Amino acid sequence: MTPDDFRQHGHALIDWIAEYLENIEQYPVASQVQPGDIRAALPPHPPTTVEPFGEVLADLDRVVMPGITHWQHPSFFAYFPGNSSYPAILGELAAAGLGVQGMSWVTSPACTEVETLMMDWMQELLGLPEAFRSTSLAGGGVIHGSASEATLASILAARWRVTGGAINLDGHTSKLVAYATSQSHSSIEKGLRIAGIGTGHLRVVPHDDEFAMRADLFEQMVADDVAAGLTPFWVCCTRGTTSSLAFDPIDTVGVIAHANGMWVHVDAAMSGIAALAPEHRWVNNGLAHADSYCTNPHKWMGVNFDCDLFYTADRAALLGALSILPEYLRSAAAEAGAVIDYRDWQIPLGRRFRALKLWFTIRAGGAADAIEMIRRHVAATQQLAEWVASDPRFQIIAPHPLNLLCVRLIAGDEATDALITAANASGRALFTRTVLDGHVACRVSIGARSTELAHVRAAWALLQSLAG
């Protein structure tokens, strides 16, 4: 492809994206294909000649679009928001065009320094503790690919700290114990497995009626484990759980944890970004007790995946766990301690220039746009809650302070399951099923950038019409 071809096809693709996002409502929300359909529409073997690029772009419409579940669709109420925005898409494009590696400061200083600045800007915009700033004595922040990676990194930092670094050499983890509720994210169990701690060493702390961690029972479990000769080392407080957006109490849990030498990780992947709006800053209450924290601009701030903000108040532990320095990665700047080498703050070595999409988004007004969007989504959720409350067939089964409503049919689990299946099959909206304390629930997650109250009203009408 020549530079002029690139210009031509690049312009066409930009227009295609604008067209797609402007007209996204024409598509069913969820892909309607059957397993194997997409593959069957493509050649089984790689082409042996060059294809005109126009045909490649045409195949986006012909082959790819039928297999897309449209996360940017205004009637996408499934999973969690994965919203994007135009400035962020351009930031991703710029990063791909530059094609640099940001594994070390020296491999492209701008990649590191813009990222560090963006982490500090976000600390200000979200009102996070000063201890997370890169300019603080002991803390700092980094962009990770996902909250799963942040969770794993926090487990590794905690493990390093509690073993005084011995873990790096001997790998002995058999006395370490971690804590979270059943409502916390699956990445915790996965992270503990990966770290060689094993899920047998994960204590599931009971939750209260609102699906938040019982600090009193956490304290008792820690005391029991200590008495049994074990070493409690890590607890996760989730601020906005996946199933129901429950909020674990960081302050009470944090005091107990620190009294026992533990690391407090706060997973606010979904809800932490709500703190952009001053009236929602409570989502991060108690964060002064956190050793590490993450929240995702790729969920609710229009910075397309992947962009997870991971902060720690104890960067020495993180670097202790993750830094490795072979000869070919040495640099004078790093050895003088004058720079950050982000490869030591993350699981992989290589890294893209992901800060560009955050920078582009903030400068193009993305923080204000996100505040408007967050308020719109929260208001729509509260309106939906009123509608649901007035229909005696339905029941709201969890608190809903933000943008997620969990509803079920009084008629029971089977009826609720049937409702979700029918609603999703319609293609007119998409919801996710979950189970809360044994009850099947339909999660209505309101978080696409283009979702207005009218879409929520239509979704509610759909649920009502199918409720029988």
Add this chain to the structure above:
Amino acid sequence: MTPDDFRQHGHALIDWIAEYLENIEQYPVASQVQPGDIRAALPPHPPTTVEPFGEVLADLDRVVMPGITHWQHPSFFAYFPGNSSYPAILGELAAAGLGVQGMSWVTSPACTEVETLMMDWMQELLGLPEAFRSTSLAGGGVIHGSASEATLASILAARWRVTGGAINLDGHTSKLVAYATSQSHSSIEKGLRIAGIGTGHLRVVPHDDEFAMRADLFEQMVADDVAAGLTPFWVCCTRGTTSSLAFDPIDTVGVIAHANGMWVHVDAAMSGIAALAPEHRWVNNGLAHADSYCTNPHKWMGVNFDCDLFYTADRAALLGALSILPEYLRSAAAEAGAVIDYRDWQIPLGRRFRALKLWFTIRAGGAADAIEMIRRHVAATQQLAEWVASDPRFQIIAPHPLNLLCVRLIAGDEATDALITAANASGRALFTRTVLDGHVACRVSIGARSTELAHVRAAWALLQSLAG
């Protein structure tokens, strides 16, 4: 930003990228900034008003470019190739525009099915074992972000298999032992740390004069560890080591490893892609013995970072180690076994539609382009070796079958260090220093897409002029 703004700025950014890549030689290869310069050129606090996007793009030139080390520059001979191409950049743009999550098949079937097909296409293009195909009885492939992640995933799969899955629950790893040479990648030590195995359980197998693993000594070390009551479980054969592109013998090592119940991981991150050219297919010799394998289109195939191909012949072990199924991720298609959920093949949960950039690249002729490029780079490396051999001040200190030449000055380590420093400071080329068996060496890695023999000739003239 309105859709029309996006069109306008998107076209401008496409043109900016073409302009950048066409005129990249105007820049010094390595950024000349000092630590803190880039940050100092930007506002310390986030903007409170919307900035015209034209100013954001202008800041790419004003602020970002001085802080870029140009991995796409034809005189970039540092680290490893991180080459990009126009079709791949467009693939990344399309993925950002669609903004879908591919964590499960059901969350966007096309994201999964195109990826599976691309892994099978690449199996064909590279001539890899049938056991790696998605259509095989027990194997399959997935795109990872980096080879570091592939290495970790292979360690986890091996650990799961050797413990019969018990590791997931009890995390007991204290008897497990892993093997690699001192020439293998730093991600091995990092991966073993992360997995809670500890670097005290990594045996450094001695290498021969060509920096390749000594299979006889590997066999002896395994026997000693077994005799000591330990459990050898994982060995890495690197095909193309970072420092000198050495090739460990998979066949002999593989037979010994399997006789002892071990997992054989083959790290061909750098060199495996050379197998696109039939005459270089030897890089993957012995691969029938591999339980897992990775190679990086983001290094030497023009598919910009991140795109690592990770294959395994034992997907059950990989899934055993990494699959987690909370209620909100269940789907009928997955439970029927009819589809792949790639979240269970990787460390994180979320994933972008990375297959698009590989698909775009292959269809736009990228495999043939890569073969031409690989041949050009290999030929230039051999030409450079002839030039170096004819200058009595220089010495070649490792075999150079592909695109990496390791040279030093006869005058010694200090002189070689001074040479590398002076050459890099010139801005006219960029090399990486390494140490091979105690000798400082200058690595000349020839791998940028635009590197022609003329650039290599100029680089050699630079080294000669500075050699004293």
